[in-house]
Amino acid sequence: MLLERSAELTGQASYRDRVSAHPKIEPRFGTVVKEILGDDAVHALRIVDGGGTESELPTEAVFAFPGLVPNTDLVRGLAALDATGRIAVDAELRSTARGVCAAGNVREGSPHRAAGAIGDGATAALALDRYLRNGEWRTGRRASRSKPRSPAPR
Secondary structure, eight states: OEEESSSSOOSOHHHHHHHHHOTTOOEEESEEEEEEEESSSEEEEEEEETTSOEEEEEOSOOOOOOOSSOOOGGGBTTBOBOTTSOBOOOTTOBOSSTTOBOOGGGBTTOOOOHHHHHHHHHHHHHHHHHHHHHOBOSTTOBOOSSOOOSSOOO
């Protein structure tokens, strides 16, 4: 059983096609998991369908898709965050905090794809390498060797 909150499968087309064609995967759309039930082990999920009806779905295991809520608490107050809690970045994935880049699902504008996160990592690594070699953070400004301001200027 695959529980999907939206009305259709999301994600990369090749994955959607494989899931749709798999005889052992039954998608249930418009469904939200409200609670995982069990003591020492999972025995059911409390779910809510699109019409607001709550029910229990027996199960022995759960795989929750990670990454929908950005884990950015460690930079809160240091780097600017957008309205969704993701880290605001420029084209080189530099945040407003000097020396902090963001890649993958935690950055604003992320495509939420593994390949995108890989590319983000390479872009961020280049920006950080340039910063560590010559102190340049944004628009060619050299970094101060004193304690950085919080948040650092764009």
